[in-house]
Structures are given as structure tokens and as C-alpha cells.
Amino acid sequence: MLEIASLRKAKSRLGFLFVAPTMLGIFAFTAGPILFSFALSFFYWDVLSPMKFAGLSHYDYIMRDDVAAMTFRNTIYFAFMVVLLQNIIGFSLAMAVRNVANKYFRYFFRSVFFLPLIMSGATVSVFMAYFFDTNFGIVNYYLELIGVGSVRWLTSTDVVLVTTVLVYAWQHIGFTFILFLGGFASIPEEVIDAADVDGLTGWRKILYVYIPMVSPTIFFSSVIGFIHAVQVFDHPYILTRGGPGDANRTAVMYIYEKAFQDLEFGYGSTLAILLFIIILIVTALQFYVQKKWVFYE
Amino acid sequence: MANVNLSGLSKKFGGVTVVDKIGIDIEHGEFIVLVGPSGCGKSTTLRMVAGLEDSTEGDIRIGGLVVNYVQPKDRDVAMVFQNYALYPHMNVYKNISISLSMRGVDRAEIDKRVKEVASTLGLQDLLTRLPKQLSGGQRQRVAMGRAIVRQPAVFLFDEPLSNLDAKLRVQMRTEIKKIHQRVATTIIYVTHDQTEAMTLADRIVVMNGGKIEQIGSPQELYDFPISKFVASFIGSPSMNFVACEVVMEERNAFLKISDNFLIRLPEQYSDCVDMLMEQKLELGFRPEHITEPRSYKYGHELEIDIDVLEPLGNDTMVYFTFGGQGCCARVLPSYVSKSRASILLELDLSKIHLIDSDSNLIVKAVQNA
Numbered sequence: 001m002l003e004i005a006s007l008r009k010a011k012s013r014l015g016f017l018f019v020a021p022t023m024l025g026i027f028a029f030t031a032g033p034i035l036f037s038f039a040l041s042f043f044y045w046d047v048l049s050p051m052k053f054a055g056l057s058h059y060d061y062i063m064r065d066d067v068a069a070m071t072f073r074n075t076i077y078f079a080f081m082v083v084l085l086q087n088i089i090g091f092s093l094a095m096a097v098r099n100v101a102n103k104y105f106r107y108f109f110r111s112v113f114f115l116p117l118i119m120s121g122a123t124v125s126v127f128m129a130y131f132f133d134t135n136f137g138i139v140n141y142y143l144e145l146i147g148v149g150s151v152r153w154l155t156s157t158d159v160v161l162v163t164t165v166l167v168y169a170w171q172h173i174g175f176t177f178i179l180f181l182g183g184f185a186s187i188p189e190e191v192i193d194a195a196d197v198d199g200l201t202g203w204r205k206i207l208y209v210y211i212p213m214v215s216p217t218i219f220f221s222s223v224i225g226f227i228h229a230v231q232v233f234d235h236p237y238i239l240t241r242g243g244p245g246d247a248n249r250t251a252v253m254y255i256y257e258k259a260f261q262d263l264e265f266g267y268g269s270t271l272a273i274l275l276f277i278i279i280l281i282v283t284a285l286q287f288y289v290q291k292k293w294v295f296y297e
Numbered sequence: 298m299a300n301v302n303l304s305g306l307s308k309k310f311g312g313v314t315v316v317d318k319i320g321i322d323i324e325h326g327e328f329i330v331l332v333g334p335s336g337c338g339k340s341t342t343l344r345m346v347a348g349l350e351d352s353t354e355g356d357i358r359i360g361g362l363v364v365n366y367v368q369p370k371d372r373d374v375a376m377v378f379q380n381y382a383l384y385p386h387m388n389v390y391k392n393i394s395i396s397l398s399m400r401g402v403d404r405a406e407i408d409k410r411v412k413e414v415a416s417t418l419g420l421q422d423l424l425t426r427l428p429k430q431l432s433g434g435q436r437q438r439v440a441m442g443r444a445i446v447r448q449p450a451v452f453l454f455d456e457p458l459s460n461l462d463a464k465l466r467v468q469m470r471t472e473i474k475k476i477h478q479r480v481a482t483t484i485i486y487v488t489h490d491q492t493e494a495m496t497l498a499d500r501i502v503v504m505n506g507g508k509i510e511q512i513g514s515p516q517e518l519y520d521f522p523i524s525k526f527v528a529s530f531i532g533s534p535s536m537n538f539v540a541c542e543v544v545m546e547e548r549n550a551f552l553k554i555s556d557n558f559l560i561r562l563p564e565q566y567s568d569c570v571d572m573l574m575e576q577k578l579e580l581g582f583r584p585e586h587i588t589e590p591r592s593y594k595y596g597h598e599l600e601i602d603i604d605v606l607e608p609l610g611n612d613t614m615v616y617f618t619f620g621g622q623g624c625c626a627r628v629l630p631s632y633v634s635k636s637r638a639s640i641l642l643e644l645d646l647s648k649i650h651l652i653d654s655d656s657n658l659i660v661k662a663v664q665n666a
Contacts (some may be wrong), residue, residue, distance in 0.1 A: 107644070189384035193349050199370035199399035208395070212386040295386040297429060 034276070040269040046264060058270035066261055067246055067270060068254060072278070075251040078168075079229035083222050087168040090176025090221070095210070096107050097177075098184050112180070117174035125238035128167045129154065132239075154240050157247035164248055168235045172228075175222045183217035184210070215294045224288050230279055298482045299373070299450035301346065301361030303481040306355035308341050315341050317507040318355065328484045332494040333504035333530070336640075337434045339487045340455055340638050343483075347376050347453050360450055370399075372451075375444035379456040381436045383428040383443075389415075390424040393442045417479075418472070426463060430451050434465045438472070445476065451468040458493065470633070471497060491531050495519070503527050525581070525657040528650060534584050538652065539620035541580045543573040552651075560597050563646040573651065573660065576635075581650035584614065584625040587642050589632040595646040600601060603638045615640070 016282070041058055043051040057106070062068055073292040097109045116124060131137050132153035140150035153163040195201070195209045236242055242249035251271065259268030308316040316338040316622070323329050331339040344350040346357055348369035356363050364372050375396075383392050390411055397407045417419045418438040428436055432627045437457060443644040444452055454473070458466045474497060477484055488494055495515040497586045503510040503518065503526070511518060511527045522528035529535045543562060550562035550570045560580075566573060588599060608613035613633050615626045626642050633640060651660040 020569075098426075188380065188382065190378045190380050191384065192383075193347075194376065194378060194382035194443075195371045196349060197347060197374065197376045198396035200395065201368065202371060204399060209384065215386075297385050 013097050037272055040266055043266045043271050047264045047265065051266075054266055058191060058267050061267065062270060062274060068251075068274075069250070070246045071249045071251045071254040072202040072274070074247070074249060075230055075232070075275075076278070078161060078165055078232060079167045079226050081162075082169050082172070082229040083225040085165065086173055086176045086225055087218060087221055088171070089173050091180050091214075091218075093177050094180035094184055095206070097181065110178075112185065113177045114174040116171045119171065121168075121171065121234035122238055124171045125167060128170075129239050132163055132167075155244060157244050160240055160244065160248040164232075164236050164239055168229065168232060171235075172225070173197045176225070178216050180214060183214035188215050212295050216296060219286070219290050219294045223283055226282060226286070227279055230275065230282075239240065300325050300358075301451055301483060301485065302358040302361075303325050303342070303346070304356050306345065306357065308338070308345060308350060308355045308430045309353045315507050316345070319504075319509050321502055321505075321509070323485065326481045326483055328486065328497060328499045330486045330488060330494040330498035330500075331491070331502045331504060332491055333510075335489060337504040338507040339489075339502075339504050343376075343453055343455055343485060343487045344566070345632045346451070347374055348372050355480055361470070373449050374451045374453055374456065375447045375449040376453040377437075377440045377444050379459075380461050381428070381440045383436055383439055385428050388427055389420060389439050389442075390426050392428070392439055393420075393446050396443065396447050410448075411442075414446045414555065417445070417476075418442050421441075423448050425546040433461050434469065434593060437461065437469060441472070443478065445480065448480075450483065452482055453486045454484065456488055457486075457487070458490075459499075466493075473497060475665040492533060495531070497601060501531075503530060505530075521659075521661075522650070523659050525579070525652045525659070528581050528652070528659065532585075534614065536581045536583050536627050537587075537619070537622070537624040538579045539622045539653075541578050541620065543570060543576075543578065544651055545574070546572075552578075554580065558599070558620065560644070560646070563595055564651060565647075566651065569660070576660075577654040578660070579654055580620075581652055582644060586629045586648040587624075588645075589628045590641060590643040591645075593643060593645040596643045598641055598643050599648055600639055600641050603633070603637065604645065606633060606635065614665065615642075625646065632661075 040051075042056070044054045045051040046222070092212060093109075093113055097106055097113070100106045100109065130138050134140060134150060134152050134155055137153070139153065151286055180244055191209065191213070192205075195205050199209050200256055231252050232250050233256065236248045236250050237253055240248045242253050255268050255271045255275070258264045258271060303319060303321045304321050306316060307314065309571070319338075319342065321329070325406075331337050341350060345352050346359075348364065348367060352365060357365055359372055359374070363484060374585075384395065387395065393414060394407050394411045397410065403411075411424075412421070415424060418441060420435070420442060421440055423431065423435060425437075431439065437460075440457070458469050463468060470493060473486075477497075486493075486497060498515055500512060500514055501518055502512050505526050510530075511523050513521075515531075518527060518531045522531060522562075525538065531539070531565050539554055541552045541554050543566075544551055544559075546559065550567070550573075551559040552562055553559055562570065590596075599619075601615075601617040601619060603617055605614055605616040607616070608630060612628070613630045615628055615633060617624055617626065628640075628642070652658070653660055
């Protein structure tokens with residue numbers, strides 16, 4: 001008995017040894033910075049002078065900061081729109097590609113739709129800025145050609161955030177597209193055949209068969225998509241530097257500006273903690289609601 | 298119910314012909330089984346009838362109407378799949394009722410029909426369960442319920458019992474037979490199991506390599522196969538085949554088995570001796586037609602050395618070598634014992650078949666053609 005106990009202890013010591021590097025990494029690069037950031041939110045600190053205890057004054061100021069309110073509103077709107085668009089378009093593209101009979105065309109479309117994902121957000125934003133230019137952009141060229149007229153994609157406060165949504169979604173649709181392709185591949189062909197025979201065709205097949213059966217994929221892409229989208233920085237920054245006004249300014253941009261441009265690290269940390277809490281709440285809500293609509297086999 | 302007619306039906310995948318110009322006429326209310334080895338085209342044929350595959354050539358008629366370009370949902374067919382194909386996210390009630398909902402049937406009527414079918418199939422206590430909470434047999438009954446509730450003109454079964462264990466398979470076979478007796482709807486049933494085919498079918502269609510080998514009642518196929526393939530496929534264990542030739546000895550015709558064993562040529566071949574002498578032949582006989590001596594009217598006794606004994610309870614299968622080939626006989630358990638190395642068997646010559654080795658057709662069929 002003593003031998004078994006000592007063997008067990010030796011095994012768990014060995015286990016800790018294997019897990020230790022990862023744990024160190026997580027603490028050093030994830031948990032540690034989060035805790036430091038949380039602690040920093042109670043201090044005034046501009047790097048150049050010593051830290052001064054601020055108590056809850058940063059949290060109090062956030063409630064009165066109109067720019068913070070604007071940026072967080074923009075961010076939530078942006079994230080929800082992006083998740084919706086990515087899921088709808090990714091789903092539709094995956095359905096369309098799945099039904100292409102020629103396998104070489106399927107391979108081609110799979111690569112083409114996934115390609116933007118491997119580009120950097122900065123690169124995509126740079127050429128998209130040209131595409132959406134009000135005077136010289138190709139998008140307005142074609143809109144005028146079909147009689148719609150040009151749109152101030154990057155210079156109108158009403159439209160600029162939508163433009164950023166489109167640019168970001170265009171780049172990231174490949175992610176949901178690949179997820180849904182995988183999801184559809186896991187649906188047994190016989191179930192699709194049974195649906196055809198039972199009269200579940202067209203939109204009914206999508207509603208009653210495909211969507212329920214890929215609901216775990218939809219849930220996963222929504223959770224991951226939201227968490228990523230809420231942290232967007234490079235697209236709005238490169239497209240318009242957050243303008244016009246604050247119409248295209250996101251939470252992470254504001255955190256960056258406060259911390260690294262205004263050297264208000266304490267307040268920047270407070271904003272970051274608030275963003276963290278929002279992500280936590282939304283994700284928790286998603287997990288709670290998933291019991292009602294996500295089907296796991 | 299409706300009749301079903303397939304004429305000149307073919308299916309090609311690229312350069313590969315999977316179904317080759319087949320023609321079948323299925324009467325109202327008939328239970329027809331398509332049987333054959335894997336890859337013979339039986340499931341593809343069924344899928345073409347269902348509308349899940351397009352045909353390359355030929356017509357499919359259901360109730361006299363050509364349905365080649367009609368969608369599966371409009372053909373008035375219901376299908377039961379090998380892997381059940383239940384909607385995993387719907388409970389049993391919803392799985393059974395969904396097709397009626399899609400057709401706009403009244404809710405009260407749906408409820409009535411679902412409960413009727415559930416009661417018939419013993420599913421009344423399972424209506425709120427999901428498929429993952431059911432056993433294989435229960436899932437298959439739900440799949441059948443889903444088909445029955447639609448009251449279609451034609452039922453299509455695609456190897457529905459393949460995934461069940463042996464005991465359950467026998468039970469479900471009986472259920473399917475009872476359903477056919479109750480609803481008397483035309484059924485097209487696909488299986489690779491010849492026992493299922495023999496027990497269920499009004500008529501059997503034996504397929505091989507995309508073509509139809511023979512169509513007939515189970516007894517016809519058993520007693521009068523027209524080819525070596527049908528003869529070997531129908532019957533379990535399968536028919537024994539031994540090379541032979543017809544020779545004349547003292548003005549009598551004999552079958553000479555390759556190791557100088559002579560059997561008097563049976564009466565039914567007496568009018569074609571000359572033709573038979575010119576052919577390369579095989580002698581075919583079923584294990585149940587070579588038994589312990591029973592004084593058959595036209596019998597031939599032979600002493601054999603036992604290779605293997607397989608006791609099955611009600612019978613014992615005796616494996617032996619004859620004419621250089623491994624053969625099998627069915628005897629009473631009391632006739633053999635492990636201590637015996639050789640036994641006397643009697644072959645019922647009225648039940649043998651002669652096969653032309655070049656065409657693989659049963660000789661009587663060649664003669665009649």
C-alpha cells in the first residue's frame with residue numbers, strides 16, 4: 001500500500017514537471033499580465049514617474065467618459081454585425097461549394113475563400129482603403145455604373161463602421177467557411193437523402209436539417225468570432241484612424257491611445273478590464289443560451 | 298399502392314456502367330427483393346426509383362407515370378435506409394411526423410396517424426426520446442414508422458436489417474412481413490442476404506455486375522436456377538460444383554467425375570446426351586440433396602472421407618472432397634460422430650443440375666433457349 005502511494009506521488013510529481021513549462025508560459029504571458037493589468041487599474045502611472053494609488057477613480061471616470069461609451073458601443077455593434085455576416089455568408093458559401101460537382105472547382109473555391117484569412121489585417125485594410133475610396137475607389141466606380149451613385153464609405157460617420165465590418169468580415173469569412181464545410185461533411189448523406197424523400201427540400205432542408213445539425217459549429221464560430229471581433233484594432237486604425245470623429249474608433253484603439261499615446265496606463269488598464277468583463281458576460285450568455293438551440297449528437 | 302415498371306434502366310458513373318439496361322415489372326402490392334453481391338447495382342437501382350440518383354438511360358414508371366424527372370418528394374415513395382437516417386435532433390414523434398407536416402397535413406390528423414403507427418410498432422412509450430436514446434432495433438422501427446405514416450404508393454427498403462444482430466434481424470424480418478400483410482403496399486427491398494430474400498419476397502430479382510441474372514419466386518430460383526451464379530447465390534450453404542463430363546459406357550450415358558467416379562446420367566437429360574458429350578460441364582448439387590441414405594427414387598450412393606463436421610443442432614454439415622472440390626452435405630446429427638472417418642452418402646439425382654462451364658448457364662435453360 002505504501003509503495004502504491006509513493007508511486008502515485010512520484011507520478012504526479014512527474015506530471016507537474018511536464019505541465020510546468022506550459023503553466024509558466026500561461027502565467028507569464030496570460031494570467032500574469034491580466035492580474036497586473038487589473039492591479040494597474042487602481043493606479044495612476046505614466047511610466048516616467050512612480051505609480052500613485054488611484055482607488056476607484058478610473059472606474060468612476062469610465063462612467064462619465066463619452067468617448068469610452070462611443071468606442072464600446074461601436075465595438076459591440078461591430079462584433080455582432082461581423083459574427084452575423086460571417087455566419088450567414090460562411091454558411092451559404094460552404095453550402096454552395098459543397099454542391100459543386102467537379103472536385104477541382106471545389107478545391108479551387110475552397111482555396112480562394114480561405115486565402116484572405118492568411119493575409120495580415122494591415123495588408124487587407126491598406127488595399128481595401130483604395131477599393132472604398134470615395135473618388136477613386138473601384139466600388140464606387142461600379143455603383144455609379146449601375147446607377148446607384150457613389151457612397152462615402154470611409155468619410156461618412158453613418159457608413160464608416162459598416163465599411164469596417166465589410167472589410168473585416170471579407171477577410172475572416174474563410175474561417176467560418178472552413179468550419180461549416182467541416183460541419184456539413186459530418187452530416188451523414190443518408191440523412192440528406194431521407195430529407196429529400198420526406199419533402200424537406202430547399203429552405204426547409206436548411207432550416208430543419210442543416211442548421212440544427214451544424215448548430216455546434218454555429219455556436220463555436222459565434223463565440224470565437226465575437227471574442228476576436230471585439231478586439232479589432234488594425235482594420236479601423238488603418239482605414240480611418242478611427243475617424244471621422246470617433247465613428248470608427250473601437251475599444252482596443254481607445255485603450256491603445258490612452259495607454260501608449262496619452263501615457264495613461266492606469267486608465268488604459270481600466271478600459272481593458274471593462275472590455276474583458278464584457279467579453280466574459282457575452283460569452284457566458286452564449287453558453288447559457290446554447291442549451292436551448294445547440295444540438296450535440 | 299401502385300405498380301412499378303423499370304425499362305431499359307441504366308446508370309453510368311463516368312465510364313463505369315453500374316446498372317446495365319435492366320427491366321422489371323412489379324405488380325400492385327407485390328413484395329419484390331433485389332438481391333446480389335456488393336457492387337451489383339441493387340442499391341443504385343433502388344436509389345434511382347427513389348429519385349436520389351438520376352438514370353443515364355431508360356424509364357421508371359410508378360403507377361403508370363414516368364417519374365424520371367420527378368423529385369423524390371413527389372414520387373409518393375417512402376424509404377427505409379440501412380443506417381436508419383433518423384434526424385438526430387428530432388424526437389421520435391417529430392421524426393415520424395415531419396414528412397406529414399411538410400405536406401401540410403392537419404395537426405390532428407398527424408397526431409392520429411403517428412399514434413396509430415407508434416402503437417403498431419411498439420413505439421408509443423418512446424415518442425419523446427431522441428434517436429441517440431434508442432437501441433438499434435428501436436431506431437429501425439422508428440425509420441419504418443416514418444415510412445409507414447406517409448401511406449405511400451411504394452415502400453423502398455435499402456438493406457434495413459444489415460446493422461442489426463442476428464436475433465433482431467429475424468424479429469424485424471417478421472415485423473416487415475406483417476407490415477406487408479397489413480398494408481399490402483408495393484415493396485421494393487434490397488439486401489445482400491439471400492435468406493432475407495427467400496423469406497420475405499413474393500419474387501426475387503437476382504442481380505450481378507449491374508445486370509439481372511434471373512427473376513422468379515423464391516422456390517423457382519431455388520429449384521430452377523438458370524445460371525451458376527443464381528444457383529450458387531440462392532441457398533445456404535451454397536450449391537456444390539464439381540467438374541464432370543458425359544461419357545458412354547456400354548451404350549449407357551454416365552456422368553464422369555474427374556477422379557473416375559461414374560454416376561448414371563439422370564432421366565431428365567436423356568434427350569440431350571449428344572449435345573452434353575461435346576460440352577465442358579459441372580455437376581451442381583445442393584447440400585440438402587446429398588444426405589444420409591434415404592432410398593431416393595433416383596439416388597446414387599457414395600462413400601466419402603470426412604474433412605470437417607459442423608453440428609448445427611437440427612442438422613450436421615459434413616465437409617468432404619469430391620471430384621477434387623470441397624463439397625458439403627447436410628445429414629442428421631445422429632448419422633455422424635467425430636469418431637468416424639468416412640460415411641456413406643446418397644445423392645438425389647432428380648435434384649442435380651448440369652452447368653455449361655463456358656456459358657455458366659444451367660443446361661436445361663440452354664436447351665430451352
